[in-house]
Amino acid sequence: MDHGRSDGQTTDSMSRCWSAGVAADQASVRRSNLALVLRHVSTYGPCSRSAVAVATGLNKTTVTSLVSELQARGLVKETGPQHAGSVGRPSVALVLDGSGVGALGMEVNVDYIAAIATDLAGRVLIDRRIGFDAMGSGPDRSLDEMARMVEKTVADLDRLGVTPAGITVAVPGLIDAGTGTVVVAPNLGWRGVAVAERLSRADIAGHIPITVDNDANLAALAEYTSGTAAGTPDLIYLTGEVGVGGGIISGGRLLGGADGFAGEVGHVMVDPSGEPCRCGRVGCWETKVGLAALVRMATPDHAYGMGPQVVRDPEERLAEIEQRQAEGDPRVDAAVTEVGRWLGFGAATLINLFNPRVIVLGGYFAKLADRLIPAAQEEMARLDMTGAGDRFRFAASDLGFGAASRGAAGVVVERALSDPTAIAIRDPK
Known part of the structure; x- marks a missing residue:
């Protein structure tokens, strides 16, 4: 040897x-x-x-x-x-600079698909939303529609001379962020949907990374960095959609939990004898305060799941509710007061658990905040056990229904700032 x-x-x-x-x-x-x-x-x-x-x-x-x-x-x-x-x-x-580097945030929700594209400095370049019945269309059709929006938005960015550094997708459900898979999204009816893998087959450059996260978590990050309560180290964001999710910022950091599933506040049971929830249980908080609950009480003839469904953006549903209120329909005021009361009921639990300084109301909650907050504040004060409610406030989001997609774009920006080598060196001309 x-x-x-x-x-x-x-x-x-x-x-x-x-x-x-x-x-x-x-x-x-x-x-x-x-x-x-x-x-x-x-x-x-x-x-x-x-x-x-x-x-x-x-x-x-x-x-x-x-x-x-x-x-x-x-x-x-x-x-x-x-x-x-x-x-x-x-x-x-x-x-x-970053004017030539883009970040694309996407969101799919019960009745719309949205996209926000920014440059690296956070300037919004593209902001679009289409009404779409994701609940009734199933994951395949929904992801086909989202892929088309991704392709269109990336093409528009290319015409602006902007290269996307990544795409993050917001989904209302439990997400396995490591694989980009929706574990379960009750209001969409999705289980085990490989969103990132499916969108990677869209007609876009193959090197663009695609990630998926919970919509409320992404919206909470957007609120913390650039919203009405920006910089507040202890805040909770409530989505105010058909489903109600919560994003929790504690000590300036997003609270994810062991599996990243923290914040599913909409499925906390508040009424054991209440309405069935799409998660399979009864009396969840979102059955009391979600947009579907408000629509059911205020405009029962146009409730979700009643009769032939016309795809309607949440803004359209709110416009109809406000129109009926202006016409003197007593059901609207009663519905808003009832939602406000239950909003305060759930808020009291969140205050006792997480001791936030602010609960930021997003989505439709923000649109009706001037009427919802007084009823919520009264109920919350009645149930507050710690006295922390005296140092707490509700705040209406000014990011509208775009908070989650804006937060999704922000995640891409953060990733680029953390690893500049992920951005290709430009070909000198």
Whole structure:
């Protein structure tokens, strides 16, 4: 046996592994430093290279190299000299660019499909929503329709000179985010639907990553970063759709739970002798406060599931309810008061469990907030056990029915800021 030859092979193999490990470590360090510089410019720009070096602790040569790469990826640009009142030559200011990098947020809900596309700075480039009976159409037809909207939106971005960095899809249900699969979405009637895999077959560039998450969680993130209660470290967002979901921000972080299923507040039982819920149980909170409950009480002739169904956007249903109220229909005021009372009933439980400073009302709750909140506040105060209600408030979302898709786009932006190397270096022309 030639031991010398064997030892040589082992040494060569170890050398290759060591070299690969060093290269991987260097790549990881550079990726981390790119993200560090990009976040600083995003948060504090316009700022000079020298200011970035001081703030990040990186040396100026390293910062210059990192900025050059971020420029090549279309993420940072120069805006001209920065005059800070100091003597000498002014420094060149850097700002977040990202005008050529897009983020696409999609949402499928009971009666609509929506898309919001932004650039990396969060500027909305495309905002569209179509009425669609996802509840009655089943997952295949619904995903076909969503794929068409994805294709159209990506094509529109391409005409604007914007390349999507990713797509995130919001779905009202329990999501296996690791595989992009809807475990169960009761109000859609979906179980085990591989949304990400299905949309990956759409006619778009194959390298665009597709992820899936819960609609309320994504909406809560949008509210926390840019909504009416932005920056509040302890808040709860309620979707205010046919189904009612909750996104919980606790200590400035999204509360996901062991499996990412936290926040399914709509399926907390509040009335054991109440209406059947689409989840298979009885008396869930959403049967009392969901849009379907309001429609059933205020406009029973147009209730969900009654007679031939015409696809109607939630805004259209609300417009009809408001029209009937203007005409003096007493059922509308009674329905809104009843929903408000049950909203406060459930809110009291959430306050006792999570001690938020704000519950942000989204969807149709926001549209009717001036009438819902007084009734909810009264009921909540009656049931508050901790006294925390005195330091709590309801707030109406100003993001409308687009909160979830906006939050979905925000997830893509966050991913790009965390790993700038995911954005391809542009071909110099």
